[in-house]
Amino acid sequence: MSRPAQIDPRGARFTAAITAVLLLVDVGLGLVGGVAATLAERAVQPAFLLLVVLAAIFVWSAAAGVARNPWSVVFRRLVRPRLKPPAELEDAAPPTFAQGVGAFVTLVGVALHLAGVPYALVIAAAAAFVAAFLNAAFGYCLGCQIYLLLVRTGLIRRTAAV
């Protein structure tokens, strides 16, 4: 199997932890704010603006690689120099794929909220929170699970490497 770019697994967990906290804040804001009556009002609600920022970060990290996620950069610049070297490195591909899943879920929330669907923003942010939280606290990789699901349903197929 190909072994792509390597990252410090603690950086991936750090990134997931910050993401989880921000998503949880967004769930709270969304519950308090509800869904405003007009499109213009909905587009400036705090929960909406925060989710747009988080979705943009997901899209950026999925496209540019999780190593360029702003929280990963914070980890590398500020946290990692204070830690011992990692026991082992991890592939960057699974967390980068997971960022893509996060991008999809949050963008759906953004779109449905603009359309005025009640609780869409809260549910999308809560779903993304659960995935990020399980990754940060338990090392669970939802992106890996979804990738396997796509393989099992025949949507992804690769020919055997020689």
Added chain:
Amino acid sequence: MDPLAALATVVALVAAATVLGFAWRSRQGRIRRLHGADAVSIDGVELTSTTLLQFSSEYCAPCRATARVLDELAQEHGIAHVELDVAERPELAARFGILQTPTTLVLDDSGHVRARIGGAVRREQLSAELTRISVAA
């Protein structure tokens, strides 16, 4: 929603996710003993000794660590370790009902599936199980 109710909902969400996390983690690496009646044969995999058959995928955080542990165990026990990519062998993933990566099957030298481990393997437990299987054989 008033702020207090929103806060309670947020706390409940964190609690539910925590329960989910512990439930998931307790199942990881658990060894399930199987008594398959039929011997399996797998294209491209020769079953001449007890074999640790590991299903991995490209997007799999714990697969590499599991591959390393299984390599070490295979050497210690004088058995084989074969790693397959589910994307390259989807028919095998379907046949064995692989629902997570890594999933490891322990096949004895007659090709019977003796055990199945979902998730990252626990070294000591699997080592004890391999000893048990080789003694019973």
